Amino acid sequence: MSQHRHGSTSGEAGGVPAFPDLPEATIARLPEYLRALHHLAEAGAETVSSEGLAAAAGVNSAKLRKDLSHLGSYGTRGVGYDIALLVDQVEYILGLDKNRAVCVVGVGNLGHALAGYAGFASRGFRVVALFDADRKKVGEVINGMAVRHIDDLARVAAEETLAIGVIATPPTSAQAVADLLVAVGVTSILNFAPCVLSVPPNVDVRKVDLAIELQILSFHEHRKASLTALPGGRHDDQEAVGS
Template identity: 80%
Template sequence: MSQQRHESTPGNPGAAAAFPDLPEATIARLPEYLRALHNLEGSDTISSEALAAAAGVNSAKLRKDLSHLGSYGTRGVGYDVALLIEQIEYILGLDQRRAVCLVGVGNLGHALAGYDGFASRGFRIVALFDADPARIGEQISGLTVRHIDDLARVAAEESIAIGVIATPAGAAQAVADQLVTAGVTSILNFAPCVLSVPAGVDVRKVDLAIELQILSFHEHRKASLTALPGGRAPTGNQEAVGS
């Protein structure tokens, strides 16, 4: 598959192509590196070891990930913090301030709509939708809840790039269909179900129950090991997913 490529990245002429063929695991770790970098207070540089520790990965993995971006650091100095933030934000497209809509303003949706951390991470929630007549017109964080039937019109007006589904599972597929019809090609799904979407539409799933079940497995495993003669619990697994 061909990749769109550019000659350089912002602030670093001649660096690696803007959109290298990044492994999925690397893509998943870039936001962690970015979070750690933003948490640095007044630091001009950071070593790979310090950044890896802050992001919860090993330094060799971090150096390999960042090499895909054309960032190799300087021996004895480390990485330029401001430049690395710029490079990662550019690769992740966070300089676009992408418009996001949220469908489903129940308990979870209401909490997501009121979360002010999205703005600092490069996203704008521009519209809220629901199918419940009792919720239409409700004000949440300065936005008015609209009826789902208005989705196509608002998506065009606001140039919505990403749709977040926070509905019950039974409604999620119909909502996904409406988002796709409205031209939204990236979906974050909080509903506990698998969505069927056309090629070219990207879906990320967040299932809190599954994450708890995975943690339950680790608790069960630790308890089983400590119950054995001479057994002891293993050390924690910081990267159970995406390693």
């Protein structure tokens, strides 16, 4: 079993953080646990059982215990998990104590919303710059931030390390923007454009396609409709729509 970090709080500069290689599925759930933990903490709870936290996060309790066990033993048998401790630990693992700088490229409908999205700031991210290729949009102020031309990207990146780039451009521009981001040192990209990006292997890309989500729902609608049309339609399955 992996050991606790004895180096006390944060500060990985000195000791090797003994980074556990967590299963990808677990990583994807950690933010959900974190949100539930914050919610519980605000409600005044000190500890929480795996059952309780699992319910708040919408998962199975065994799965939650196994997930948390991957990052060490932070629970007490017979009692549960210390909420404050677990929050710190999960935030550390996710690197949320770094207050990472985010830039948004493409100030259309979606980029506009992202620039003002409160959910980012409240979770340890700072939107520090907005870019667009359209000079008519340059200078426009959104959420107290002026839109800059994409040509200024390198200049901004030189001033402050951009941890994450968000692409909210039309798909035709997305690859070019990705290339630009990579060129200035961004190694994590969140892509809202419906297209495949090709990037160097050390760069992580996550894609969010709103239309795809609707299409998946549409499929299930279609399936449900054709099942109820069939004689003896069974509908005992319960869906656990995941990632």
